[in-house]
Amino acid sequence: MAKPKIAFFDFAGCEGDQLQIANLEERLLDILGHVEVVSFREVVTGHSDDYDVAFVEGSITRPEDEIRLKEIRKNAKVLVALGACAAIGGINCLKNFMAENVYREEVYGGSARWFPTYAARPLKSVVKVDAEVPGCPIDPVEFARITKELLQGRAPWIPDFPVCVECKQAGNVCRYEMGKMCLGIITRAGCKAACVTEGAHCWGCRGLVPGANLDAARIVMDRAGSDRKATQDLLRFFLGDTGAAL
Amino acid sequence: MNTKLFSPYVPRPVTLVEKTPLSDFVTRFTFEQDNGKPLAHKPGQFVNLSIYGIGEAPFSISSPPRRTNITFEIAVRKIGAVTSALHALEPGAKVGIRGPYGSSFPVMKFVGKDILIVAGGLGYIPLRSLLFYQLRHRDEFGRMILMVGTRDPKERIFVDEIADLAKSGDVEVLETVDMPDSTWKGNVGVITTLLPKAELDPGNTFVAMVGPPIMYRFVIAECRKKGIASEQIFVSLERKMKCGLGKCGHCQINELNTCIDGPVFCYTDIEAYQEAI
Amino acid sequence: MTTYTVYKEQLPGLFEKWSKLYALHVPARLREGFYDLVPWKKDLEIAWDYDVAYNSAKRFVMPPHEALITYDRRTCEAKPVFDAPKQILFGVHPYDVKALNQLDQIMEAGSPDQNYIRRREATVVMVFEPLTVSSSAFWASVGASSVAHGFDLYWTKIGPAAFTVEVGSVRGEELLGMNGPLLASTAGDKEGARRAKARVLAKARKNALRYNWEETPRLLAKCWDSPLWRRYSQMCLACGSCNLVCPTCYCFDIREESDDQLETGVRSREWDGCMLEGFAKVAGNHNFRPKAQDRYRHRYFRKGKYIYDKIGELGCVGCGRCVRACTAGIANPLKVFNELWEETAHEY
Numbered sequence: 093m094a095k096p097k098i099a100f101f102d103f104a105g106c107e108g109d110q111l112q113i114a115n116l117e118e119r120l121l122d123i124l125g126h127v128e129v130v131s132f133r134e135v136v137t138g139h140s141d142d143y144d145v146a147f148v149e150g151s152i153t154r155p156e157d158e159i160r161l162k163e164i165r166k167n168a169k170v171l172v173a174l175g176a177c178a179a180i181g182g183i184n185c186l187k188n189f190m191a192e193n194v195y196r197e198e199v200y201g202g203s204a205r206w207f208p209t210y211a212a213r214p215l216k217s218v219v220k221v222d223a224e225v226p227g228c229p230i231d232p233v234e235f236a237r238i239t240k241e242l243l244q245g246r247a248p249w250i251p252d253f254p255v256c257v258e259c260k261q262a263g264n265v266c267r268y269e270m271g272k273m274c275l276g277i278i279t280r281a282g283c284k285a286a287c288v289t290e291g292a293h294c295w296g297c298r299g300l301v302p303g304a305n306l307d308a309a310r311i312v313m314d315r316a317g318s319d320r321k322a323t324q325d326l327l328r329f330f331l332g333d334t335g336a337a338l
Numbered sequence: 339m340n341t342k343l344f345s346p347y348v349p350r351p352v353t354l355v356e357k358t359p360l361s362d363f364v365t366r367f368t369f370e371q372d373n374g375k376p377l378a379h380k381p382g383q384f385v386n387l388s389i390y391g392i393g394e395a396p397f398s399i400s401s402p403p404r405r406t407n408i409t410f411e412i413a414v415r416k417i418g419a420v421t422s423a424l425h426a427l428e429p430g431a432k433v434g435i436r437g438p439y440g441s442s443f444p445v446m447k448f449v450g451k452d453i454l455i456v457a458g459g460l461g462y463i464p465l466r467s468l469l470f471y472q473l474r475h476r477d478e479f480g481r482m483i484l485m486v487g488t489r490d491p492k493e494r495i496f497v498d499e500i501a502d503l504a505k506s507g508d509v510e511v512l513e514t515v516d517m518p519d520s521t522w523k524g525n526v527g528v529i530t531t532l533l534p535k536a537e538l539d540p541g542n543t544f545v546a547m548v549g550p551p552i553m554y555r556f557v558i559a560e561c562r563k564k565g566i567a568s569e570q571i572f573v574s575l576e577r578k579m580k581c582g583l584g585k586c587g588h589c590q591i592n593e594l595n596t597c598i599d600g601p602v603f604c605y606t607d608i609e610a611y612q613e614a615i
Numbered sequence: 616m617t618t619y620t621v622y623k624e625q626l627p628g629l630f631e632k633w634s635k636l637y638a639l640h641v642p643a644r645l646r647e648g649f650y651d652l653v654p655w656k657k658d659l660e661i662a663w664d665y666d667v668a669y670n671s672a673k674r675f676v677m678p679p680h681e682a683l684i685t686y687d688r689r690t691c692e693a694k695p696v697f698d699a700p701k702q703i704l705f706g707v708h709p710y711d712v713k714a715l716n717q718l719d720q721i722m723e724a725g726s727p728d729q730n731y732i733r734r735r736e737a738t739v740v741m742v743f744e745p746l747t748v749s750s751s752a753f754w755a756s757v758g759a760s761s762v763a764h765g766f767d768l769y770w771t772k773i774g775p776a777a778f779t780v781e782v783g784s785v786r787g788e789e790l791l792g793m794n795g796p797l798l799a800s801t802a803g804d805k806e807g808a809r810r811a812k813a814r815v816l817a818k819a820r821k822n823a824l825r826y827n828w829e830e831t832p833r834l835l836a837k838c839w840d841s842p843l844w845r846r847y848s849q850m851c852l853a854c855g856s857c858n859l860v861c862p863t864c865y866c867f868d869i870r871e872e873s874d875d876q877l878e879t880g881v882r883s884r885e886w887d888g889c890m891l892e893g894f895a896k897v898a899g900n901h902n903f904r905p906k907a908q909d910r911y912r913h914r915y916f917r918k919g920k921y922i923y924d925k926i927g928e929l930g931c932v933g934c935g936r937c938v939r940a941c942t943a944g945i946a947n948p949l950k951v952f953n954e955l956w957e958e959t960a961h962e963y
């Protein structure tokens with residue numbers, strides 16, 4: 093059987109995710125022994141390339157991104173969104189809550205080069221996405237597992253429950269019991285509650301869990317003493333493209 | 339066997355010997371046990387089938403019990419990870435199985451009685467095991483009536499087999515589809531519409547039914563209307579399953595574990611359980 | 616059973632010996648107000664007066680992730696995986712041992728779960744009579760203040776530096792006697808233990824069911840359609856915390872991962888919970904408990920009726936962990952059972 097061809101592409105994002113994959117080094121070699129990497133990052137428009145799996149990172153922030161992404165979609169049998177920006181819009185969506193000039197100033201400083209950008213959005217608002225490796229940055233262990241699942245011919249599994257499950261499995265003391273805030277109650281698990289385990293709290297980088305009870309979550313945060321502004325900032329940090337951020 | 343190394347979570351290998359498409363999404367798979375022994379199941383039981391790297395899922399055994407033959411059949415709808423991977427296999431491939439697990443239809447109770455078999459959608463798959471067991475011992479049973487309901491004609495499975503049964507005269511067959519197309523000449527309507535069409539001897543008839551969750555309530559109501567008592571009605575219920583051993587909790591219906599207390603239940607035993615039907 | 620009197624100064628020597636043979640876990644303070652069983656090391660301060668261990672003892676006999684089998688994709692062979700580290704749980708409270716005994720019954724029934732049984736057999740359980748009671752605990756009112764079996768030694772603090780130790784197994788007695796002959800408890804010491812128990816029970820009874828716990832299954836049988844389920848479950852985040860922290864909850868998922876060469880792999884069980892939205896969801900997205908209230912009610916029925924109907928005990932030992940773990944503040948069995956009792960009081 094011919095080795096499946098895989099390709100990597102990126103849009104607006106920090107490329108942190110490809111870094112994570114590079115960090116897998118040895119393991120990647122084993123897994124990549126089963127695949128042929130045909131392209132890392134550049135896609136030639138109009139050139140009918142084909143690949144079995146396209147891993148795409150970054151969010152869509154400009155009209156021309158859409159054209160490129162649709163091209164990738166056309167050539168790929170399976171399209172996987174890699175990282176928070178691609179899967180849920182991620183941090184790039186923060187700009188959606190800022191005035192254009194403020195944002196431009198913050199990102200490009202005084203030398204505001206001008207090219208048209210619009211509200212940042214995840215890949216799935218432009219094309220059909222077959223699978224996600226969520227997270228900011230992605231968890232290389234999860235990336236490896238998902239890649240292996242794809243290679244074995246199954247639709248990848250990602251948890252459909254909140255971070256709290258993995259947090260309890262890890263035995264952490266809940267941030268709320270310590271009088272602190274945490275978005276684990278509405279965020280999709282899969283990171284093994286990394287941030288809580290390391291002593292911080294969940295920021296929601298893996299996106300909303302399906303069926304997240306946002307009304308209840310707001311009340312929980314309220315009761316824990318978070319003021320509206322703090323709650324909103326937390327919710328906008330990664331979840332800007334979801335109903336949570338309103 | 340070294341009992342020290344025994345774990346109920348370990349599947350044993352079986353080999354796929356035949357693969358027959360039954361409809362666009364449903365395929366029959368015939369396996370042979372690598373241990374050279376018959377499966378020794380009872381009609382209504384299931385196996386947990388493993389495709390390593392993908393997962394494990396429960397499937398009803400569709401063939402009747404066989405005394406010497408080491409093959410058995412399942413019929414599977416392609417719907418998720420395991421079922422898709424299964425469809426991608428070719429004869430010669432090996433998979434793992436655990437089981438047979440679960441309760442079965444009480445065939446001894448049916449001896450000398452009429453049996454009404456009600457199959458909605460894929461429900462014919464497990465009922466086939468019962469049906470062919472009874473046919474093998476045809477003289478021991480009274481009338482055999484088979485009712486089959488499918489959503490649309492394209493989804494019908496085991497079409498030729500059911501036609502042959504009807505022709506054989508051993509089984510009275512009534513069939514219907516919910517949404518007919520131009521090819522369909524038979525009954526139209528949900529499966530409950532077949533019940534009034536059959537003359538039954540309520541005191542002497544047992545009912546075995548398998549179908550989608552919504553079917554049960556209506557068919558049972560029709561049976562009761564005909565005067566068939568709860569003790570004479572047997573259903574097979576489907577739930578999410580993982581362990582098949584009564585441990586993992588997924589398959590619960592109130593306090594019952596579908597994997598060990600079921601999947602076949604006498605209606606009297608579940609009538610009081612709100613989550614059952 | 617024999618009871619010995621042991622003095623505090625004997626403990627370091629015993630711990631030293633035990634820790635060479637077993638992984639020894641003892642109660643310690645994690646941070647202000649939080650305690651847990653942690654690996655023992657020399658000079659670690661034991662939290663004798665801990666109110667509740669943050670994580671229950673079930674993780675020692677049924678870890679959150681546990682390999683069940685290894686498989687080989689090339690040959691389609693599978694082998695069991697058994698991992699049963701020798702461990703001593705020193706200082707487990709009686710209600711948590713009662714929970715372990717419940718897990719034993721479930722895991723031993725029908726097809727015995729060898730993975731669980733082996734771990735349990737390799738685990739030495741040393742009970743410790745609590746000195747303080749967590750503000751959310753109510754174990755005294757659900758029949759979980761004592762255990763008669765399921766432990767190797769039962770420790771009770773009878774003075775600033777003295778304990779009575781009731782023997783529950785030969786293994787326990789041998790461990791206790793490792794540093795030389797033991798002193799049988801005097802009648803006075805035993806009386807001291809009895810009084811210590813009475814003292815903590817008095818504290819524990821402050822938080823109580825308004826009725827005899829054995830009525831719970833009958834109470835619930837009347838409450839299937841109570842409006843309470845919907846009212847509370849509106850706040851439910853389906854986070855499963857109440858399940859996962861519970862010492863008697865044992866539900867698990869089974870998942871697998873192949874190695875990087877895609878040749879072999881491991882299938883394991885992972886803690887799961889009936890409060891999670893997808894727990895009863897099958898392929899094709901049909902969910903047998905689609906609504907938050909279905910799942911919420913199911914958990915209380917498990918705790919108050921289903922387990923009882925199987926083994927004659929409540930599936931809740933009153934540790935109060937779920938009460939604290941639920942960020943939405945709705946997972947409190949004591950509160951829910953009492954409210955249902957009030958709701959139906961007129962029927963009695």
Ligand SMILES: Cc1cc2nc3c(=O)[nH]c(=O)nc-3n(C[C@H](O)[C@H](O)[C@H](O)COP(=O)(O)OP(=O)(O)OC[C@H]3O[C@@H](n4cnc5c(N)ncnc54)[C@H](O)[C@@H]3O)c2cc1C
Nearest residue numbers: 394395396397398414415418419420421577578579897898
């Ligand atoms: C007793 C019993 C008998 C069955 N008999 C048949 C049959 O004869 N033919 C057939 O096509 N299907 C049958 N099913 C349904 C079949 O088990 C599911 O379609 C199958 O589990 C889907 O697995 P998947 O990996 O393809 O789907 P996914 O959606 O990827 O499911 C992942 C896992 O969840 C569990 N799961 C999902 N759906 C179900 C379900 N409906 N029932 C139990 N567990 C589930 C399984 O562990 C499965 O591997 C039966 C189910 C039960 C409980």
Ligand code: SF4
Nearest residue numbers: 256259266267274276
């Ligand atoms: S700390 Fe956060 S993730 Fe962990 S249990 Fe609490 S809310 Fe959930």
Ligand code: SF4
Nearest residue numbers: 283287294295296297
């Ligand atoms: S804990 Fe939350 S923010 Fe941290 S990695 Fe997990 S999902 Fe992302």
Ligand code: SF4
Nearest residue numbers: 861931932934935937
């Ligand atoms: S239900 Fe709550 S209080 Fe009862 S045993 Fe479980 S965690 Fe403890």
Ligand code: SF4
Nearest residue numbers: 851852854855857941
């Ligand atoms: S801990 Fe609370 S919010 Fe989470 S599932 Fe349990 S009841 Fe619902």
Ligand code: FES
Nearest residue numbers: 581582586587597
């Ligand atoms: S499938 Fe695990 S308890 Fe029934």
